[in-house]
Amino acid sequence: MKTRIFTYVECPCGHRGALIQTIDAGAFRTGWHRAWLRKLTRDGTYDGEDELFAEMTPGCPTCGRSLSPDDVIGRSELQGTGAVLRLKSEPAASETTLSIGG
Numbered sequence: 001m002k003t004r005i006f007t008y009v010e011c012p013c014g015h016r017g018a019l020i021q022t023i024d025a026g027a028f029r030t031g032w033h034r035a036w037l038r039k040l041t042r043d044g045t046y047d048g049e050d051e052l053f054a055e056m057t058p059g060c061p062t063c064g065r066s067l068s069p070d071d072v073i074g075r076s077e078l079q080g081t082g083a084v085l086r087l088k089s090e091p092a093a094s095e096t097t098l099s100i101g102g
């Protein structure tokens, strides 16, 4: 069983993106299993206590600002592998998750 955790961030310039983690139930000893960025660069400079942001150093592709946990606007979780398998046939579905709040 895999869990995907979406951490949504919004830059002060209005750009939105997300950090996505995939955690395997068998990999808890090592913490999060895999992570990647959506609509963000890895050009940020965050170096604080938040492990995810420190590892991913997300940056805004629009204005170049470094994003931090202070820019988080929401989180959601998806459990199971079904969501992963559906992405290829329903590419639009993954993008709608960014529509929260407006």
Ligand SMILES: [Zn+2]
Binding pocket: 011, 012, 013, 014, 015, 060, 061, 062, 063, 064, 065
């Ligand atoms: Zn920005």
